[in-house]
Amino acid sequence: MFDVRAVAAGAASRAPFFDEDSGLGRDADVRSRPARGGLQQGSTPGLYGGTGQRTLCDVGRLERYLTDPRNDRKARAWTKALGLRTGGIPEYLDRLTPVLLRHDTLVKNHDYKKGKAVPFHSLLQAGIAILVDERGLPAVKCSCGNPLRPFEGDRNRISVTFEDGNEKWEGYDRSEVVVVRPAPRALERISLVDVEDPDRGLERPVGTAGEDDSVFDTRERRAVPPLAGTTFGEASRRLAERGLAVAYAGEGPPPDGARVTASDPAAGVELGFGAHVALSVTEGGAGESGSGGRTTSPGAESSRAAEEPRAPSSPPSAPSSSAVSSPSPSGPTGSERPGSGAPGETPGATAPSSGAPATGSGPPPPGTGTGAGSPPATATGAPSGTTASSPPAGDPVTSAAPPPATGTHASGAPATGAPGTGAPALTGPPAGTATGTADAATPA
Secondary structure, eight states, rough: OOEEEEOTOOOSSSSSSSOOOOSSBBBOOOOOOOOOOEEETTTTTTTTOOOOSSSSBBBHHHHHHHHGGGGHHHHHHHHHHOOOOOHHHHHHHHHHHEEEEOEEEEEEEEEEEEEEEEEEEEEOOTOEEEOOOOOOOOOTTTTHHHEEEEEOOOSSSEEEETTTTOOOTTTOGGOOOOOEOOSSOOOOOEEEETTTTTEEEEEETTEEEESSSSEETSSEEEOOOTTTTSHHHHHHHHHHTTTTTTEOOOOOOOOOEEEEEEEEEOTTTTOOOOOOEEEEEEEETTOOGGGOOOOOOOGGGHHHHSSSSSSSSSSSOOOEEEEEOOOOOOOOOOOOOOOOOTTOOOOOOOOOOOOOOOOOOSSSOOTTOOOTTTOEOOOOOSSSSOOOOOOOOOOOOOOSSSOOOOOOOTEEEEOOOOOOOOOOOOOOOEEEETTTTTTEOOOO
């Protein structure tokens, strides 16, 4: 079991890097989204939210705090937690993008105690403002400046504790918590949903705070493009450009070079923003390992996509293929829910469900780089772990994609990147119950 500390929207951190009232960021009341697929890639359209009405994070102020000589000890602890050099703080911050969580999200959080960053597993409530890096990974909690890394563990084996003013919030469901995995490539822009008007989408260039957002209608239907015969990486990119997400079952995504044989829904079917499309792929592509493309059997809710894929142009020709499962969409389906719960509310039992631990497999996709915008994570709750990319003390992420849009924060450095792809999905977590002040899950 992984002990996880709940963090409610608007609640003060226990030992923050900076005072919660210093104006670094502001949380919002957000209706959390169902997420049957617990693993989501950072490029998933609609994974995060935004608003055009107020500033979510004051990145310039955070930079001033971290580069102030009086805060040198905090800066060294902060950069160590993220695998950076203190001299790289301005450049790193200029590549981060402010967003609002639309799901209750598992992360590795950090307290600041005795001059050190002390890590702990944390569940951040939907509505919390964060900064995400170039591959869509949570990087900083805005209100206090605490550094964030990917959750290291099995989301199906967590015990969530609600304490210190973080009462169990309305609508909390352990089976719907999300773990974000890095997009295969650095992103040019992030497709957000306006949490104050879910019919309004926001295309936000990476490294900008909303001043360069372009608006789109999330109610517009989007046709699934022809994908049979393309590679998995190309299919993911095409879907993301349409505001659609790719879904898959099992331990991790197929390699980028895996060949797509069919999609479900088929080409031409129109879907809403953020909807997921299941892809059937051969187990290996040119120059790729076949083992990297294998996936496990989809869950009951997506068995049709796995067993009866509808080919858009021609039936699968490979003797062995892996079916990619389709979870519920990340796009808007109504108004966002207020994110605060009733103080003193006693945690109750959660609904049991079942599923497989989340792990990753396959080689990293080409052209991803190892830039400072992507913290690493290793899933340790399953027999075979997965390693996410990290923000080492090196150069920013680069790729061979076409030149991206650029944007700046207070210090003016440009943000670069290449398009990301869709979202991983798993079936539900194992059965569990909650008693007392902790929400505990025990695997079936």
